[in-house]
Amino acid sequence: MINRRPIATRLSLALFSFLLLFMLMAAIAYYRSATFEKLLVDIVEDALPDIRQSAQLTTQVKEFPFLTEQLSQAESQAMRRLARRDIDLKSQALQTLLSEQPNVQLSLKFDVIQRELEYLDQLVEQKLLYQQQIHQRLDQIHHFYDQIEALALESTAIPDWALNFSGILIRAGRVPVMSRLSDVRQLAAQIEQELQWQRDLLTDLDPVLQVSASTLQDSLAQLLLDQDGLIAMRTEQLRIQGRVTGRHHFIRSMVLDFGHEVEYLGVQQQNRLVAEVGELKQTLSRQTYWIGMLSLLALLFLVSMIWFIKVQVINRLVNLKSSVMDQVGKQAELIEVTGRDEITELAQAFNFYAARASEQSTRVEALSRTDALTGISNRRGFDHQLQRLVDLCRERQLPLCLLMIDVDFFKNYNDLYGHLAGDECLRQVASILRRVVGRSQDFVARYGGEEFVCILPETDITAARLLSSELLEAIRVLNIEHKGSAVANYLTLSIGITGCDGDCLPDAEVLIGLADEALYEAKAKGRNCMVEKRCGTDT
CATH class of the missing domain: 1.20.1440 (de novo design (two linked rop proteins))
Structure with a gap:
């Protein structure tokens, strides 16, 4: 038995090891007690400008609600444009301050506020335009x-x-x-x-x-x-106006929330400064070194995990998916996936079910093209094979003939001898056709009811005529009693023959029509005979 190496187990072990390493790093960082004086000075010099910028940003934001109030209550286009100009100036100042902030979320939120202000300005403009039109009315x-x-x-x-x-x-x-x-x-x-x-x-x-x-x-x-x-x-x-009022309140709430977040950011920066100063004073350079080493080790470990997942899981799954998609609509082929894990078992399961599905499809296709009574091909199989052979003979410039065969007075046979005897009669006729039309490239099918067809590729009209004569003789020798026939006391056939050379071979429908016309003429001549009908010529 092959030993399995489950991916889940290996990933669990790797994640557990990474967790232990991460916990060790956190423990060492927690016990840091000192730092260098230079680092403390650098942090103070970097943090103080951020705090000053946060204070300026807070002051600028507090003026925004008054400007939006002026815009929403503008009574004329001039007032609206003045309010919009003041908002744009204030927005530019805020954008300058935000560009110096490391917090990207603040810039994104302010962009949302600006879009809302643009929409509010459009609503106010629409309201004033309606007001102008109302005055005209x-x-x-x-x-x-x-x-x-x-x-x-x-x-x-x-x-x-x-x-x-x-x-x-x-x-x-x-x-x-x-x-x-x-x-x-x-x-x-x-x-x-x-x-x-x-x-x-x-x-x-x-x-x-x-x-x-x-x-x-x-x-x-x-x-x-x-x-x-x-x-x-x-x-x-x-x-x-209702939308303007609602949008104004919404923008006001957004601006207030934005201001609170800016204030909170300033408080966070102050608290962070105090915490970092207190922590850095207690951090030891040696412990910092070990933290760096552990960080490097964790990074290498993480890269190894990512590589493992990429190579052992993702790439193999992608290859399996590509192999499966390549077989859609085609003959199923064996998919080989290396390894001894769940992905390998998945590929094996697909191979098993693909083989079963292909086998079932082949079996169903064969049954759908076989006549259940006679065991030869049915009309569906005949249509498929005729089109294929017509294309082949036309491509290779080879002749092709088609025989349309009808059992004479078969309805009388059924009425006289019964349907079971009629079924047996059709089976004997099909057997004779298979025996006489014996080449591997020839094709015999039941066209429907008591009609049969034979496709004779690479056969000219003369050979088809000789083969038809053999069929008539074979049926006569078989001597199946048929007292209901008007032409003989045994079973007889009527045969319509058509054939064409490869360079002028018509479509399959035309061949069937010619053979059917020849069969009709054979019946009109008294049955128990054959009539030829070449492409464009009657015989």
Whole structure:
């Protein structure tokens, strides 16, 4: 029995040894008690600038919430641009300080804050653009008062319509000052209902004025209720305002968290300075030397582990995977993996199941192309073999012939002698075909029902005719009784022959069609005979 060397056991031992080495290093580092005076001075000189930078960074960050407040509450594009300029200046100063900090996470978080500020600026700009468009719509609404007054002077019936229309204009003027979406939607529904009532009042107007009033009313409805109308714009503006407020609070929280982290970083730097000074005073140069040696040993040990995993595990698994993928859709081959571990067993298991799968596939493929009754190939096997032989003979410029064979009056045979006798009759015919068409390169198949086919590569039409005569003679000698036949008292065949030379060999479908036509003509001539049909010529 081969001794196994499991990868899991070897990795566990290696990790345990590395853990012991790491624990030894930690124990020596814990008991350090002294250091050199120069190291203490160097640390102090390096740490103090970091602490000063942290203090400056904290001061700069505390001004950010006020700047974002100004941006979110900007009432005009000019105010927005001024607030944005102040934020950009402050951001540049903070970026300069952050570039001197070793903490990369702070720069990443500040980049996130800047992206959020950019998005907030876009929202504020959208809000102000909607505000400008709303003011334009209000100016257009004010022009409706002059048009109402002109209509009111032209008719005595117009005042009721004009009074209601003016009420709609007054309600429309309230839209820009509404601060809740629910109020805007409620007012929109009310205005839409009142516009509908206005349409009913049109019937009271003079026919001449109805057109002008209707046009005026439709223009107002379009100005208020369309997708780019006043109500839709105010609704979208309130939504954007809500997003501005939410984004402002979110940025404010991020800035405050960022400031707290900067302050905490400064505290950490101070604490680290105090701890390092106290520790370095107690570190001994000799113990530092041993720590260096152990670190080097740990590094070598770690590199060895990585090499082992790379070579013994990863590379072998990659090779196994490549070998498996190379066999997809191909004949299974033996995969060889060196070693005596789990990967080797995995490769052996794959070889076993691949062999079984290939064997089952071959068996199923053979069964799918074999006729269960006669033991010769079926229609599926015939189609595959015919296409293959047509391509081969066409490539090599060789002739090919096809025989289409039908058992004469086979239905009468089944009716007279029974289906079991009919099955036995088909088996005897298949046996005769296998015996007469005996070359290894020839192919015999059951085409369907009582029809059989023979593919004769490297055979001209003359040889096919002689072979067909032998088949007819062999069936006659077999002398299977058939009292239901109209041509003889024994079983007979009708044969359709077709053949072509390799240089003009048509497709497989054309050959089958020619052979089938020849068989049809043989039946029409009285059966128990053969008819040839060359490519392009009838015989």
